[in-house]
Amino acid sequence: MPVLFLAVLLVGVQLAATASGRAYYLTQLIMAAYYSIVVLGLCLVMGYCGQVSMGHGAFFAIGGYTSAILTTTNIAAARDSAWGHALQKAGILFSWQDPYGSQVLAVSPGAAFAAALLLTLVVALLIGYPALRLKGHYLAMATLGFGLIVYRLLLGSSFTGAADGINGVPGWALTSHLTLTSSNTYRVGNYYFAWGVTLVILTLLLNLVHSRVGRALRSIHDGELAANAMGINTAGFKLQAFVISALLAAAAGSFFTHYTGGIGPSEAGAMKSVRYLVLVAAGGMGNLWGGLIVSAILTFLSLRGCFGTYDHAVFGVILIAIISLAPEGPLKPIGLWIRGAFRALIPSRRSCHGAV
Amino acid sequence: MSQLLQYIFSGITFGSIYAVVAIGFNVIYSTTGILNFAQGEFVMLGGMTAVTFSRFMPLPLAIVAAVLVVALCACVLEILLFRRLRSHTVLHLIIITIGLSIVIQEAALHIWDEKVCSLPYFTGNECSSLKIFGAAISPQVLWVLGTVGIAVALLYAFLKYTLTGRAMRACSSNPDAAMLAGINIANMRTLAFGLSGALGALAGCVVSPISMTQYDMGAGLAIKGFAAAILGGLGNPLAAVAGGLLVGLVEAFSVMSGLPSAYKDAAAFTILLAVLFVRPHGLFGVKGAESVREC
Amino acid sequence: MVLFEAENIRQCFGGLVALDKVTFEVRTGQIKAIIGPNGAGKTTLFNIISGIFRPDEGCLRFDGAPIDGLKPYQVARLGISRTFQNLSLFLRMTVLENVMIGRHCRTRKGMIASALRLPGQWKEEKAIRQNALAHLSELGLADVADRPASSLSFGQRRMVELARALATEPRLLLLDEPASGLNTKETDDLARRIQKIRDTGVTILLVEHDMSLVMDISDDILVLHYGTPIAEGPPSRVRNDPEVVKVYLGGEDVNA
Numbered sequence: 001m002p003v004l005f006l007a008v009l010l011v012g013v014q015l016a017a018t019a020s021g022r023a024y025y026l027t028q029l030i031m032a033a034y035y036s037i038v039v040l041g042l043c044l045v046m047g048y049c050g051q052v053s054m055g056h057g058a059f060f061a062i063g064g065y066t067s068a069i070l071t072t073t074n075i076a077a078a079r080d081s082a083w084g085h086a087l088q089k090a091g092i093l094f095s096w097q098d099p100y101g102s103q104v105l106a107v108s109p110g111a112a113f114a115a116a117l118l119l120t121l122v123v124a125l126l127i128g129y130p131a132l133r134l135k136g137h138y139l140a141m142a143t144l145g146f147g148l149i150v151y152r153l154l155l156g157s158s159f160t161g162a163a164d165g166i167n168g169v170p171g172w173a174l175t176s177h178l179t180l181t182s183s184n185t186y187r188v189g190n191y192y193f194a195w196g197v198t199l200v201i202l203t204l205l206l207n208l209v210h211s212r213v214g215r216a217l218r219s220i221h222d223g224e225l226a227a228n229a230m231g232i233n234t235a236g237f238k239l240q241a242f243v244i245s246a247l248l249a250a251a252a253g254s255f256f257t258h259y260t261g262g263i264g265p266s267e268a269g270a271m272k273s274v275r276y277l278v279l280v281a282a283g284g285m286g287n288l289w290g291g292l293i294v295s296a297i298l299t300f301l302s303l304r305g306c307f308g309t310y311d312h313a314v315f316g317v318i319l320i321a322i323i324s325l326a327p328e329g330p331l332k333p334i335g336l337w338i339r340g341a342f343r344a345l346i347p348s349r350r351s352c353h354g355a356v
Numbered sequence: 357m358s359q360l361l362q363y364i365f366s367g368i369t370f371g372s373i374y375a376v377v378a379i380g381f382n383v384i385y386s387t388t389g390i391l392n393f394a395q396g397e398f399v400m401l402g403g404m405t406a407v408t409f410s411r412f413m414p415l416p417l418a419i420v421a422a423v424l425v426v427a428l429c430a431c432v433l434e435i436l437l438f439r440r441l442r443s444h445t446v447l448h449l450i451i452i453t454i455g456l457s458i459v460i461q462e463a464a465l466h467i468w469d470e471k472v473c474s475l476p477y478f479t480g481n482e483c484s485s486l487k488i489f490g491a492a493i494s495p496q497v498l499w500v501l502g503t504v505g506i507a508v509a510l511l512y513a514f515l516k517y518t519l520t521g522r523a524m525r526a527c528s529s530n531p532d533a534a535m536l537a538g539i540n541i542a543n544m545r546t547l548a549f550g551l552s553g554a555l556g557a558l559a560g561c562v563v564s565p566i567s568m569t570q571y572d573m574g575a576g577l578a579i580k581g582f583a584a585a586i587l588g589g590l591g592n593p594l595a596a597v598a599g600g601l602l603v604g605l606v607e608a609f610s611v612m613s614g615l616p617s618a619y620k621d622a623a624a625f626t627i628l629l630a631v632l633f634v635r636p637h638g639l640f641g642v643k644g645a646e647s648v649r650e651c
Numbered sequence: 652m653v654l655f656e657a658e659n660i661r662q663c664f665g666g667l668v669a670l671d672k673v674t675f676e677v678r679t680g681q682i683k684a685i686i687g688p689n690g691a692g693k694t695t696l697f698n699i700i701s702g703i704f705r706p707d708e709g710c711l712r713f714d715g716a717p718i719d720g721l722k723p724y725q726v727a728r729l730g731i732s733r734t735f736q737n738l739s740l741f742l743r744m745t746v747l748e749n750v751m752i753g754r755h756c757r758t759r760k761g762m763i764a765s766a767l768r769l770p771g772q773w774k775e776e777k778a779i780r781q782n783a784l785a786h787l788s789e790l791g792l793a794d795v796a797d798r799p800a801s802s803l804s805f806g807q808r809r810m811v812e813l814a815r816a817l818a819t820e821p822r823l824l825l826l827d828e829p830a831s832g833l834n835t836k837e838t839d840d841l842a843r844r845i846q847k848i849r850d851t852g853v854t855i856l857l858v859e860h861d862m863s864l865v866m867d868i869s870d871d872i873l874v875l876h877y878g879t880p881i882a883e884g885p886p887s888r889v890r891n892d893p894e895v896v897k898v899y900l901g902g903e904d905v906n907a
Binding site for chain 3 (some may be wrong): 204205207208211212213214215216218219221222223225226227228229230231232233234240244
């Protein structure tokens, strides 16, 4: 099974990185994993349903900021109030020591995560329901507008840290051995967690697209009217796909924030959102594997600074190139080209079975 | 009262810029069916190029040169990118304009840095002001309103009364018939891009002294311009002007009513969403004429 | 027994009256045809019945229950299925997948069961596949099941669309010009096919221009002209109705 193969590869990468003293590569790979989760979700919406969304950075940010704000807001002063007691009883508070040494009483990361998902669910439904009834470019504009609203709100509110975002987010101790935090002692554990989650999500999504649901989604893309006439509630499915992708993005944002210890408003910006779009397109619109691999590689390179100051421009150029030359994604033409080159180099007596 | 007037003028001023962006959207959309996400970048490029030119040319010449250069770039872009791509769906073409807007923005960043720059005031300086009905207005505002007004009127006359203009309108309503009538569709598309580029650049020059020009101002303008175009009803250039002014006024009033200016942009984006969700054919569009919704 | 009735349907597009005072009924087990010159509103009527438009006036009843205002997917779930005049296959999917889509409204497993590959979902998926293959075999298309739908000829695509509609287990099947583009022999095969479908218990409502087909297999015919009914009845009666002859048939069989 290809997923197992990928898992083995990931283990190999980790061992190689640690052994060669380049363990810091793992940090970027962890971040790349979380970004790739967003891409996988977006693949479902864009590749399968054919709906262009340019606001998924906003969902990532909503997830991350909710976790960040809830776990860093010190409510020690309200400890003895009525709702302070209630929260304590509900077991969702925890106490930690911030870098300056003071004790902070805040919402526990687990509860904050749940809150982040809940908030995202509500927002995705509110935005998705009207937006998904719009046609292609109107939907793109609407989601872009949504993303920019979130960005402006985050950038402009002191409550969310304005331009500096939120820092000093505490680690999330998932088990006694695994804490989501940027401290190097936990780096390897974080690596396996991040990629483990990614692989699980990949598997679930692969199952989904190869099922009756996946067929329904693809039929919506190919002919929404006919799909409706065949008994498929297209509006409902589009909304479900949209909400799922939003929840995935938010979860990724939350994990990401705990890992890196902070989040900034640029995560909701148009540049990031468009970048997800580029990665989905470059992976081959409906191709989950393609999306994951392209996303992992390009994000890693970008985070390592390989594109220098041309970082955004590179993604813009890639987008133009892909859509102009191979709108269904480059992997098929590349695959065909490779096969053609192979055949040209190695004469074979097998006849063409018209498989191309 | 004069406070109110002040805000109204501010709203109209920026609204007219949004109106120009909206008209630019409309011109390209009507002729080619493409929603040009890079529309805002034309405005930015106009201002930036004019600033550079003004360093070694008198101001009026710099502006004319900038407008021509941007119009030319727009034409070149259309020829390079869109002429070849007939088999692509409109959605693909729109995504390409998204990529284009990013690339132009980044190119601008590399050429001009993140510095904020601006053209000098056309008449007077930042301190001069005229008293109109009790409100203190910078003379530049009159330049903006005047230039935009004249440009829109000229465009309207061009589309309605000249042969080329009518050819462009023919392309938008029925490309096949237009082709059969001997109209060169490809050239019309290029012309549409060139016109939009020129209009955007002109707006960018004329508003530069007031609002400054910066490499990343394009995206916000595009969204607001699109909001204006949709508000007026896509496909209707005159309604776009009304839409633009409305968006500008709403923005101004939102600041006036106490909304922190950091959220000012969010107000315009919210209008966009509201229009799209509630009345996608805009205020003046005809329902069903533009199928915005799916079944 | 009346399966479907339309009462006083009126539909306008802008200033154009597409349908007016359209009233008719379809009895269970019937093959009913709707004929009329082009522009008579036949496809509009189909679009209204399948829920794509809501009629400006009038009501529709399926099995006694009103269905006007229902969305297309709800209409399909009730048991009304259709084919399209200009064909509406999912071209990027394979032939088999197209027919499997037809099973969607008769199957249940949702997102969670599918994502987790629960055993129930596994079984249901196999059943869907077998059912779809059976429908394809019925129509002689089993050997092209795994080819992309876009690679098929027009006539084959026509059959796939029919298979897809049948896979939804409809009680009322709407066929929109099924014979257009077919030659005499193919039309004949189609006629037998439609009768076989009717014999399995499906009621058929078809729109058609080919008079030989219509006269051959219909139990009842409704004639529309400029959106209004001008005759209704069995073929023998309609064929000789002077109004119909004047407007549409022009004497003997035009499509002989």
